[in-house]
Amino acid sequence: MIPRYTRPAMQELWSDATKYRIWFEIEAYAAEAMAKEGIIPEGAAKTIWEKGSQAEFSVERIHEIEAETKHDVIAFLTHLAEFVGDDARFVHQGLTSSDILDTQLAVQLARASDLLIEGMERVLAALKKRAFEHKNTIKIGRSHGIHAEPTTFGVTLATFYAEFDRGLTRLKAAREEIATCALSGAVGTFANTKPEVEVYVAEKLGLTPEPVSTQVIPRDRHAAYFAALGVIASSVERLATEIRHLQRTEVLEASEYFSKGQKGSSAMPHKKNPILTENLTGLARLVRSAVVPAMENVALWHERDISHSSVERGIGPDATGHLDFALHRLAGVIEKLLVYPENMQKNLDQLGGLTFSQRVLLALTQEGVSREDAYRLVQRNAMKVWDDGGHFLDYLKKDDEVMNALDTEKLEAMFDMGYHTKHVDTIFERVFGES
Amino acid sequence: MIPRYTRPAMQELWSDATKYRIWFEIEAYAAEAMAKEGIIPEGAAKTIWEKGSQAEFSVERIHEIEAETKHDVIAFLTHLAEFVGDDARFVHQGLTSSDILDTQLAVQLARASDLLIEGMERVLAALKKRAFEHKNTIKIGRSHGIHAEPTTFGVTLATFYAEFDRGLTRLKAAREEIATCALSGAVGTFANTKPEVEVYVAEKLGLTPEPVSTQVIPRDRHAAYFAALGVIASSVERLATEIRHLQRTEVLEASEYFSKGQKGSSAMPHKKNPILTENLTGLARLVRSAVVPAMENVALWHERDISHSSVERGIGPDATGHLDFALHRLAGVIEKLLVYPENMQKNLDQLGGLTFSQRVLLALTQEGVSREDAYRLVQRNAMKVWDDGGHFLDYLKKDDEVMNALDTEKLEAMFDMGYHTKHVDTIFERVFGES
């Protein structure tokens, strides 16, 4: 976790203190269930809850014990026993450390998902608000970085809304998949515990019981989870890239908010740089880098090996923490984005009416010209605009072959911006359910 | 596509011939819809269907035209016009090449998914059959490659069944996500077409209309799709790894079928190697390698750039084709897997009863010994087995501290294999819905 790119809620979620608290809850709920099942005395379960919930676990003390045992869960249990006393022997009965560790990770990933869902919703709200605000703000659409045909900035934002909405759906599915509880004991056979204990603890923690585990919760769940984050990160990158493009000096159709006191460059005081969206581009790469190791973690040996653990100590906090940060940074960028409709219009006018080339092409074919000929006619006039400037319409009017097929009035009527925006309402209906 | 690792159905699906056929169908359905919408004459739509559906498109001719135009869809349309004649000018009205290309890819990925779903179902069927066959075949469970506690081979297979079943669910979701149709024209505004055309064609092709596109179908869909394949590939790797382990000379609890006439090594005639599962391990790496580039494809510039195209020409056929092959190879391995229950028993017996160490530990705590002391008592006797061989039970009996807490009868009763399999039915119920 890079502190600079982690919000406090995530920092706390992945802290040692939170981890130990979750471990305790798992053990205490398990004790409760075991008491119900008659595996351990009721009094013991009560003592465990009472003494444990008042305990202030010491990270240092646990690390000290771990230095000898080389086993983190045993170290914690030993420390817990220092609070619970004699009844501590009834803690962890029939369980194995994977039960605790994997269920803890499930709790953390579920909670992290909730934070991420909040972030996604903030991004979506910002996108929707700005989309409606700019529903009819005309701008040129660009394919290959080249002016194509007009669209509106609202439509552009709507494409992102739809994309983040899909991301949210996938995130929720991934959250559901990851939120399982396994308390099945060594090699997952429940030999020294009972399936009922697992069911009980799962419910208490808001998880679902893992149908079958090999001692560990199967890592295809985690692979799918981090992949879902990776796709969202890629969408963050797409939106960040869009804004970086729009802020280019020559384009300048939108820009990140530049706060009072902000400095763009140590050398050049004139600079206003899209540093937030560039930063988001990099964060997207970081989040995505969790995907492959998460997939490499799937093929554990036999009933379990512990190779996944060090990977998850890295990617668990990092991928969720950085994506969470990125979502809020992104939402802020959208919320405060400066939009320059007049520059949009200026850029739109730049290409001398070329953006209507398709409409002329189609009109020619409708008038009986073959597609190949029509293409040739339109292209030869368009190239004059590229080469010598001037307005496309003027060249067309001087082209006899064109004018044989189309009359002037018809031709001029085609150069109408409204033609390109007539379906914006339909698009908004599809995306937002309203327009 | 590596021919050696591609089944004919996939080869054909990704052939040029299939691609051109899909292009034609999209254009022809679109013409039909446009006729209905009054955009083009009804007769033209009919002619396009009739002449086009009888045409035998020539890949060579299309490549020849493309060599000049540097544009594949235009080359195809020009070739199509050679069959359709004059009415060809009504083909592709208001559409752009992305409409054709992206919808074609959607059709291919949807069909590829159907083949993959078949493969998954074959794997699942094989796993289920063999799981029930070996529901009670006792074997040692291993964590960290070290003997842990007993389980059954059926339970092992059940864990894979559950995992592939999740993979199938994700695959079906990914298939649904990828199966969209965009016919929204340049920059996605429907300026020269109508949303109704898109809806019509989508239905004809078994796709859903893309709610909003930037000219291209958004690539987060594809990223999520290839990620789903990557997770399945990782599950293939886990199962392949399991079998490779089981076939090791010293373990030999199962092995790939070795056919008559097969030769294991050019140098050593005695060899029977798990080459199919090793191959599957490699194929998993190949399939997974599609995930990151698919994610890098998401952040296209503005309304579209074409950088995704070359990537998809690679990963589209490769990832689907190789995974399809891998699933069928894997299913074959499972179907014909040789299982050696007697070796499972032999290995199980090897560790002199150590697999009951936990049960003894728990019994001690139940009798009032603290967890830490119980652990110490059990561990010191277990280490004697590691160091000097012999049976765990014998050492325990000679340990006064142990025997102070447990009587001989109780102790002997613990060394009971059935203890470990008593929940197998429950697990099978959870996984298969039957036991």
Place this chain on the structure above:
Amino acid sequence: MIPRYTRPAMQELWSDATKYRIWFEIEAYAAEAMAKEGIIPEGAAKTIWEKGSQAEFSVERIHEIEAETKHDVIAFLTHLAEFVGDDARFVHQGLTSSDILDTQLAVQLARASDLLIEGMERVLAALKKRAFEHKNTIKIGRSHGIHAEPTTFGVTLATFYAEFDRGLTRLKAAREEIATCALSGAVGTFANTKPEVEVYVAEKLGLTPEPVSTQVIPRDRHAAYFAALGVIASSVERLATEIRHLQRTEVLEASEYFSKGQKGSSAMPHKKNPILTENLTGLARLVRSAVVPAMENVALWHERDISHSSVERGIGPDATGHLDFALHRLAGVIEKLLVYPENMQKNLDQLGGLTFSQRVLLALTQEGVSREDAYRLVQRNAMKVWDDGGHFLDYLKKDDEVMNALDTEKLEAMFDMGYHTKHVDTIFERVFGES
């Protein structure tokens, strides 16, 4: 290998025919060496060479035999025996199939490297030529997509020259590393052959003997090799991205050559798109996708497993073939790149002298103003240009605090383009060794 993105020389290099020819040569040279070492009769070695070199190996026949033996090298040897006759029993003495396969791959990767080196040299030559041509072509430098300070287009190209030159150095090192020969027999002990045989064959094939192999040539060599390709691909992406940016409608400082007859869009005849560099961007992603699986191939089990093989059947031809194609496509783009110096000047003038902001800042500090104050003074005048247009110099002149420190003459003298290009010769000397 995507045929569309593979040049014929690479296609041939990775063909079955070439592979079998290399296999034959390895076996025949090995036989020669064994004859020298007295392991097999001299006559046999001769017969093998003579009959084998005249043989026309049949791919179909080999596949037919492999269908039974499930072993490709044995299938080849059996086929070879059909030509060589009785003496065929002296072929492959003491060798194992890895010896043949790994050495063959080494030969292919070495030859592929030679093709790649040619491609790199063509790119370098093109970059150098165009760099000198535009050594003094002034253009704005951009950081964060925002105008920064002036540079020349020649300097821009020089940065790419230096980068590709580093890539070439790394490629040559990787080629040397990959070009080893292992003929050490099963588990690499030379038990049934001699180190001298390996040394002999290595020399004949232009390889160096592998110091120690575990039967297979160690895969860290291959991982390093594909990583070297991945870095070059990333440099291809950087150059492609630069050109895509320069060709943007609003920037248009350079563009890909647009050939006669070329069509930019099926819908919009006016389009001239940077499709080659977009394609290169995608190819870079594809080539890079080989890096991680190549690294995953390193950890083979014990003396060997065959999981690397399927991976290499994919990435071997793909990564080398696509990079080779990309290098030549890139070289062509650079060679024929259309450069528009007048647009460079126009863009440079756009920001009203802001590019001199640093120089004014420094002059102020030299005159005794603190860095913080100087920054504030310059920034407040620069922001006026952003907000209201106009020329930076005019605003400065009206700022009393500025003029208290600097006189008009000094100030005006700073707005001198030559100031920014005075070290271009030094840079060229460093990069090209000449200027």
Place this chain on the structure above:
Amino acid sequence: MIPRYTRPAMQELWSDATKYRIWFEIEAYAAEAMAKEGIIPEGAAKTIWEKGSQAEFSVERIHEIEAETKHDVIAFLTHLAEFVGDDARFVHQGLTSSDILDTQLAVQLARASDLLIEGMERVLAALKKRAFEHKNTIKIGRSHGIHAEPTTFGVTLATFYAEFDRGLTRLKAAREEIATCALSGAVGTFANTKPEVEVYVAEKLGLTPEPVSTQVIPRDRHAAYFAALGVIASSVERLATEIRHLQRTEVLEASEYFSKGQKGSSAMPHKKNPILTENLTGLARLVRSAVVPAMENVALWHERDISHSSVERGIGPDATGHLDFALHRLAGVIEKLLVYPENMQKNLDQLGGLTFSQRVLLALTQEGVSREDAYRLVQRNAMKVWDDGGHFLDYLKKDDEVMNALDTEKLEAMFDMGYHTKHVDTIFERVFGES
């Protein structure tokens, strides 16, 4: 950086304090050089050194300023000015923040490399020592996890030595590549500074001047660097995997040292697990995950964008820190590895002489039997051992076809272990230069 997997030296190297110290040194050396070049007063340079070197920079204060300026280098310079006073206006003259940041990263990566080189040398020393110790310790070689032919444990370790030695060579090359200094100012033209300043500072910091930079040090250097780490990590994984395999219960030819007080499992006190090498397997995945984002960082836009920065704040400390930790952990594992020669012998004997199958095959061909027939004869006897147990030699003796070609004495003489180790000295000479 995961604290648990980071040694103190790395922690310190990547601390804020170290970073600011390096920033100061760069600025101070630059001031020194500028004074020499007459750009700033000599006295100012002295003051900067004196006051700055005694300053205790406050991370909090810098963060406070950064909160306003949104620029880390400016924040530092402002803080530095609080110590230096008036002459602070001569700090950073003509430089830009990339100069400071990129040169600082170069210093850190160079120092990190030195730590990594130490780690590699410790691993190599351990491998060499143990290789010589077990030069003649016979064990079975395994291909595909199946017994192949004998080798020695020393040879196995020698293969790793050679591999890590290659890794060290690549690391040193990568270190040299990464250790460059760029002080070329905005867009890299030296407009407001001089190349001489860069040369001076480079020398002082033990770096080489970057021949040409686009303001930033080109990221192909960093991509190559992290790729070199990724390959080493993959070699760590191979060695870790080897040990994990050897420690398997059924194999048990070697095992990680198990310390007094160590506990293998919270549930099963009998367990001794290879947790260190499993952990290394995971760390390898983590380190490797830096490679792709480092490559994605190469294609920065124009003269620079800052997207690489967040990536490097992650992978810089993480990849170097975790690999450094992994190398020392690995060295410790090798140094204290428990080796069980008697188990090696026991396993070797398990397959009833099958490991000599090749030798018999070759002897048959030498006696005139065709390769195909010889293979058939040997394979049919070998399969009896697999199916029914017993010794290979006994079956051969009962096979008339075999005995027609070979006499008993010759046959028995073949079953000689020394045959397989006769080239061990040669191999050691090749790898270690001594035997």
